Amino acid sequence: MRSTLRGSLVALVSVIVMCGAAAQAGPALAVPGAESADAAAAQRLTDYINAGSPAGRRAVNGFKHDADWSGPTRKLPPIPSTVGVGPRQTGFWPAFAYSQVNPRVAPPGANDWSCKPKAGQNPVVLLHGTWENAYDNWAAFAPVLKKAGYCVFTPNYGRTDLLDVGGLGTILPGTNGVAKVGRSAEQIDPYITKVLAKTGAKKINLIGHSQGGLLARYWMKRFNGHLKVDKLITYGATNNGTTLDGIGWLGRSINNVGLDVLAPVTLLVGSAGIDQTIDSPTVKYVNNRAPFHDSGQKRVYPDVEYTIVGSRYDEVTTPYDLTFLPGYRNVKNITLQNGCEQDTSDHISMSYSPRALSIALHTLDPQRYPKLVCSSSPWFFSF
Template identity: 60%
Template sequence: MKNQTVTRPLAAVTAFSAMAALAFSGASPAAAAPPPSGGTGSMDHVGRPFPPIPNTVGVGPRQDGFWSAYGYSVVNPNVAPPGANDFRCKPREGQNPVVLLHGTFENGYNTWAGFSPALKKAGYCVFAPYYGRTTFLDRGGLGVVLPSITGTGDIGRSATQVGKYIDRVLKATGAQKVDIIAHSQGGLVARQWMKFGKAASLHAPEKNKIDRLITFGAPNHGTTLLGIAWIGTQMRKAGIDTTGFYSWLYGQGPIDQMVESPFVMRLNHYIATYPSVQYTVVGTRYDEVVTPYDSTFLRAKGVKNITLQDGCPQDTSDHLSMAYSPRAISIALRALNPQRYPRLVCTANPWFFSF
């Protein structure tokens, strides 16, 4: 990392951070075998397709932090964030519909209840689906006891599910392409859809269904989870692989995000980015879930890799609170329209304690 001193707040809460990271990344102390040769890219886990993403019910209030939004969504599952999921919306000239993809154990409301109203105010048609929810018997994890828990199913099938939802968005809005803003696992879902759902093309970019991909804390190269997943790698090399057990506990989707998982290796093999797609990849130095934080960056020509604290050290957002960072929102708006939103906001945003 460029600046080791900024991670010192984590040292005082190492155990707490590790538990939080386990809860919200689902990564397990297990490592991965070589990438599979076929299928969805999700560790050879196969099953019935996930059902179509359901419509949200009602609209929740704008929130200033993740935990207040999380609490609201537990009591009001499947509620839309303000400004989102109006299938009657027609994009303004020069704009694409914006699809917001949440992360693991999150949902379309508790991740985007600050982002969505800002995008709607800027005139965008916004869509925030709840994807990747399946049953415990389908390796959806124990979290499915709560109706607000989504994003735990394997990423291959989640990407197919999201792709069908995006086709619905395109048909309803009359648009040719979407822009995607993704948090955490959502970035991998988008990239899986682009690569294996044929939503982006090297040789026929005019057929792309996506124009811009903007990610926040996406585990593009997998996560070591503060070293826990690295220990799991050594365990696997020693012949002890507990991946199967943890996929039942947390869900298959979280396991796909481990460093050196078959899913991550296959996703990044040969084609990792598409020159015709505009990439903005954002990481925070205080990320305790995607570690090291700069493993989110895609080192390819044309990709804009941004550290949230560069030029704004008072923003101490961690993995969850970055979705409520005014600076993060301004980065997304600039990526969508740099002429209209050239300046970035700089204000304090808390680490973890996001209410």
């Protein structure tokens, strides 16, 4: 029954949230605990797509990679300040409803520009996902982190309109993260610079949900942001993209053999959604073309500590283990249900999971928060 319900709501979730779409370009990930059938299927899809005709190449933001139809490329305006503070929420849907009436409200505990970090602490920057906003994504996380003593900041990034290829979701006032990932990275770069300047910190800790995780890594590469990051934590991030239950890889494979089906789809879902489709230029750029010191590693920087969290019930980043990064010494991949089967959080409810919150606290300060919480957390219907 649960599997049937999940399948019937996949389309709804992808339209409401659309927090990722693409699949890994390259060898299948060898992730402890990953489901081999999903990994093998993802590899077969990748091999098929890579066999297609190559896309054209052009310069984008100073570097070259395969180009999708992308619409306008002008810079986004500076990130607007949040206005007011909303109440703490225990589930996504009440937070979503509140943010549609108050689209620029901050989650409780966030965006206090007078905050100074305590000794040994870095400020924490939270990056929301596609079609989400600072409030509905982080109305549970931000107050917990603030109570733990952290200076917390979260922007509303990537907001644009339908004519600027932001997708149909821009008709809703609280829909952000819809512009191309590269444009959003240009937008968050001065925001993070401001966080460092105002707090006097040398580094930040980054937490990203869905596109927010991919965006963090894109920014870390494009703007040498890895030099400013101590720890990166992602939840359901499209780190290697997603098949979106097959929809994403189908569109990409058709595009790669010369029939442009992604252009009209972009008008519907927005540029950010297409950036996260399988084998996209953005996903390939983040994972396969980075200058990495002398470590020889791909995908990760040796001077950043990575904690990558995925849920078996994720219906947007699929297969869910594509969120994981190769298991280098500075990378920890965590399946949310390992050791806590009663947590059935899906893509959108993950940021309201008590266990997910405890993973963040443990990662930021394992001495103060040595144990992970385990409690029931519902799939999709989080209130």
